[in-house]
Amino acid sequence: MLWPRVHNQRLFTALLVALVALAWVVLLVWGQSPYARFLDHEEIAGVEIGLDGDALALAAVFVAGWTLMTVAMMLPTSLPLVNLFHTMTSRRPDGRRLVALLIAGYLSVWALFGAAAHLADRGVHEAVEQIVWLEENAWVLGAGTLLLAGVYQFTPLKYHCLDKCRSPLSFIMEHWRGSHEHVQALRLGVHHGVFCVGCCWSLMLLIFAVGVGNVGLMLALATVMAVEKNMPWGRRISAPLGLALVAGAFGVLVAAGLGAGRLA
Numbered sequence: 009m010l011w012p013r014v015h016n017q018r019l020f021t022a023l024l025v026a027l028v029a030l031a032w033v034v035l036l037v038w039g040q041s042p043y044a045r046f047l048d049h050e051e052i053a054g055v056e057i058g059l060d061g062d063a064l065a066l067a068a069v070f071v072a073g074w075t076l077m078t079v080a081m082m083l084p085t086s087l088p089l090v091n092l093f094h095t096m097t098s099r100r101p102d103g104r105r106l107v108a109l110l111i112a113g114y115l116s117v118w119a120l121f122g123a124a125a126h127l128a129d130r131g132v133h134e135a136v137e138q139i140v141w142l143e144e145n146a147w148v149l150g151a152g153t154l155l156l157a158g159v160y161q162f163t164p165l166k167y168h169c170l171d172k173c174r175s176p177l178s179f180i181m182e183h184w185r186g187s188h189e190h191v192q193a194l195r196l197g198v199h200h201g202v203f204c205v206g207c208c209w210s211l212m213l214l215i216f217a218v219g220v221g222n223v224g225l226m227l228a229l230a231t232v233m234a235v236e237k238n239m240p241w242g243r244r245i246s247a248p249l250g251l252a253l254v255a256g257a258f259g260v261l262v263a264a265g266l267g268a269g270r271l272a
Contacts (some may be wrong), residue, residue, distance in 0.1 A: 020094050020107075024087060027123050031080035036223050038073070047073045074122030077215065078115055081230040082204060085237045086114060089200060090175035092115055093193075096180070106193040113197025114204070121205050125213065147264045155257035157210040169206030170246065173237045179203075240255025 040046060047070065083090075092111055097103040133148070136142045142149075160166055172179055183196045211229055215222065232249060236242040 073117045078118040085234045092176050109193040110197040114201040115196040117201025151257045151260040154253050158250045159254030160210040169203045172203040
């Protein structure tokens, strides 16, 4: 009786991996196409802020690209929880629907984060346009993003969210009540998405800063986040990663200072 369940679990995992691989392929093709500019927040920020059709359409395209990136980068980091939930609900007639609701809740949180980051970025662009010094020293934004991401690696909130993400069984038992199953499955995905954002938002901002279409950086950060969240020794890389990001911020500062010195 166990063989059908094992086969079903392997098939489910294979389908999830295929979905993630498809997301990467679409992002790669999109990034090499003439429409790659619609993944660039600089391109979208150039449209006047307002409720006109162009601004809303570009924002919608960016959030769609961001969500696709979430499927490619963040869904693999949550495979242990999704697989475990599938195992727990596989004998139910609505098991696949419950898993779909879990994933939908998870992705919706990341989509909302992408939309919020997009709005915040537009505010930053407006501020830069109003402050001449910032416009002439745009490197400050890149250095600030690296510094923020590095410092966050050492905060208690980072480790609290990371511990939640690293304990899928405890997380499901804490948030899955078994009543009103469809609502509970969606809420479970939302709760997991909230802790996942709490764990990884600062690293994802690095992707936002350089553009959603930067596949090389996306692959590197996706690997780092997957190791940090799922490997037994993954927690040990959080501090070294934070130090590397802080060092990168100071590297940008030094490079900017040297460039200014040469111009002088």
